[in-house]
Structure formats: structure tokens, C-alpha cells
Amino acid sequence: MTIAYLKGNVIEVAKNFSNRMILVLEVNNIGYEVQITPRFSRQLSSENPENFQVFTHLQIQEDRQILYGFATVTERDLFRQLVSVSGIGMQLAIALLDTLGITELVTAIVTSNVPVLTKTPGVGKKTAERIALELKSKLSEWKELPSSEVATEVEATTNTGAMPKPEILEDIEMTLAALGYSNEEIAQAIAAISRDNLLIKNPNVEEWLRSAISWLSGE
Known part of the structure; x- marks a missing residue:
């Protein structure tokens, strides 16, 4: 049932x-x-x-x-992904969602940010590493994106033609998709933030993600 x-x-x-x-x-x-x-x-x-x-x-x-x-289908589905990881029970999954919130949690998983994951009570370094290792690939399957199509749309809508590095682009797509954004929204966000001359030189994927989420949120 x-x-x-x-x-x-x-x-x-x-x-x-x-x-x-x-x-x-x-x-x-x-x-x-x-x-x-x-x-x-x-x-x-x-x-x-x-x-x-x-x-x-x-x-x-x-x-x-x-x-x-x-509160959302995305949060419920992420909870199910968390409990699929070996050693992650229901209460620890709840603690992860409560401590970090869905955006920070997904970002930490995709970027393998172990220090952020270990902010959650009960999550040690080894557990955090296992979460990042197992769920990064699962998130890409769970919210799979046709990356070439997104990249093509970004190039078509970006005035300068500048693009984030492929590994950064992949992480942005995966994170935003896991947060429930559509391919079109993701492409528009990447195109918009890629016009930032300072950001385009920044190798920190978390800065890219913060900018994308801020743009999508209208902040």
C-alpha cells in the first residue's frame, strides 16, 4: 500500500x-x-x-x-533516496533534511561537500562520504537531464557564448533538476548567470549553484 x-x-x-x-x-x-x-x-x-x-x-x-x-514531492523523494543508502535509517534521513534543508543538502551531495553533511547530528565523516558517493550517481539517474540539449540551449541564449566548465555545468544541472526545476528553467538560469564575467572565471561550483538558485528564486 x-x-x-x-x-x-x-x-x-x-x-x-x-x-x-x-x-x-x-x-x-x-x-x-x-x-x-x-x-x-x-x-x-x-x-x-x-x-x-x-x-x-x-x-x-x-x-x-x-x-x-x-512539504513537497521533491523533499519526499529525496528522503526515499537517503534511506536507500546503506546505514541511513529513517530518523537520520529526517535529521539530514531538518539540519540542512533540501537545497543545501542536495548541493552538498552533488559537490561531495563532506564538512556540510557532517553538520547533521549522527553523521560522521565516513557516513557523509558514503552518502555523497552513493547518492551523486543516484541523483543523476533520479532526475536525469539531457545535458547536451541544456548546453545547446544555454549557448543559444548566452550573448557572450561563455559557458561554465563541463564538470561545473553537470553539477549545476544535476542539483537544479533534483530540486525540481525543469530543463528550460535550468537552461535559462545557466544562460543568465554565465553573463557574469567574474563568475565565469570562478571554479567553485557552490558559487555557481548559489547564483543559479538566487536567479531562479528572483532574488
Whole structure:
């Protein structure tokens, strides 16, 4: 059985006896307990919104069923990718999403930024290295992009013809795709930031990613 999402009235958001953040969502007169990240809980209105949608992952154990809830499909799918890594359980995956947030987490994985990943309680250097090693390739398969098409569109829309280095371009495409952006949005962002004469000389992929995400966010 799969529950893709639930939509209903928020009854309560509070920590349970295990110090985990629980959302109680009433759907058709049934109250569902859904574990969410503290980061997600802070996004909820204190007025308990109605007709609220949460994307879910159902874990079935021998003695119980546990629902995990997420603000977006992308976040839910990234959670599933995280728990597919050897040694990464549900609670550690929740901790990664809560500590870093989806953008910083995806960026750290794609760029193999181990120090950022180890900011999460319970994630040591070896675990961080394993996450980066296993998930970078999985992210490219999960949100696969036709890189040549993106590169062609970037070249066609960039006045100067300047392009980031191939390895930087690949990381930008992979990260933005994993964050849910379309091929067209990615191409437009890369074309726009490639006009920055200072950035085009910068070998730091994280600076490129920050600029791309900022441009896409309209900041």
C-alpha cells in the first residue's frame, strides 16, 4: 500500500514522548499521525490551517505503520533516496533534511561537500562520504537531464557564448533538476548567470549553484 499524500485539517503539531515532531492531520474524520521535521513544523501556521496537503512516505513494520510527511514531492523523494543508502535509517534521513534543508543538502551531495553533511547530528565523516558517493550517481539517474540539449540551449541564449566548465555545468544541472526545476528553467538560469564575467572565471561550483538558485528564486 502506498499513500502519496494526505489533505485535511491540521489538528495539532507537537513533539511526542520520543521527542519527534508529530503532525496530527484530520482527513474525513480520521486523525493521522505524521512525523515531520521541525523545519517543516515551523512553516505551519499557528492557526492550524484547513485543507492542508502533506506528501507522505509509509513505513510498514511488524507491529506498526509509520507515516512521514513532507512539504513537497521533491523533499519526499529525496528522503526515499537517503534511506536507500546503506546505514541511513529513517530518523537520520529526517535529521539530514531538518539540519540542512533540501537545497543545501542536495548541493552538498552533488559537490561531495563532506564538512556540510557532517553538520547533521549522527553523521560522521565516513557516513557523509558514503552518502555523497552513493547518492551523486543516484541523483543523476533520479532526475536525469539531457545535458547536451541544456548546453545547446544555454549557448543559444548566452550573448557572450561563455559557458561554465563541463564538470561545473553537470553539477549545476544535476542539483537544479533534483530540486525540481525543469530543463528550460535550468537552461535559462545557466544562460543568465554565465553573463557574469567574474563568475565565469570562478571554479567553485557552490558559487555557481548559489547564483543559479538566487536567479531562479528572483532574488
